[in-house]
């Protein structure tokens with residue numbers, strides 16, 4: 001009798017651990033999708049026109065905001081834009097705004113609403129920086145990187161050092177460290 005009860009308990013424990021194992025597997029699977037991150041235009045993988053830009057932060061799209069002229073946008077002055085539903089990525093936008101490597105580059109390049117790329121020579125004074133979490137939409141063409149949000153722009157700015165002399169920079173950093 002006692003042996004019988006022991007076996008039932010053992011079976012019950014086996015069942016519980018099987019359920020636990022299944023739960024663990026399910027949890028692991030559901031968290032496998034990577035959280036999208038900011039595309040780093042200053043990283044070594046960025047080349048050509050893309051490497052002309054550096055990330056500024058998440059900024060407000062002033063479209064429709066009180067104080068903004070009808071049709072006005074955060075990126076203003078001389079502007080252009082492109083919308084690539086299902087296909088937009090940060091490097092595509094930066095290459096577009098950057099003139100493809102040799103052409104004249106717009107000062108600002110911003111990604112918005114997963115699929116929109118805005119280029120402009122100026123930034124509206126009403127376009128203030130927002131908490132990073134406000135730019136929360138993965139790019140339509142690359143779900144691992146962020147392309148702004150709803151009325152939020154992942155904003156990039158033309159870097160003052162387009163060629164990015166890495167070795168020279170390292171020397172400067174080393175000199176600064178020695179000075180300390």
Ligand SMILES: *[C@@H]1O[C@H](CO)[C@@H](O)[C@H](O)[C@H]1NC(C)=O
Nearest residue numbers: 038039040041042043044055
């Ligand atoms: C971007 O890449 C550069 C060069 O590798 C690095 O110094 C910088 O810390 C990176 N920025 C971010 C936000 O990861």
Ligand SMILES: *[C@@H]1O[C@H](CO)[C@@H](O)[C@H](O)[C@H]1NC(C)=O
Nearest residue numbers: 064065066067068069070126
């Ligand atoms: C819009 O801005 C103007 C000028 O600052 C102000 O007088 C007006 O009340 C504002 N309207 C709204 C709806 O906030």
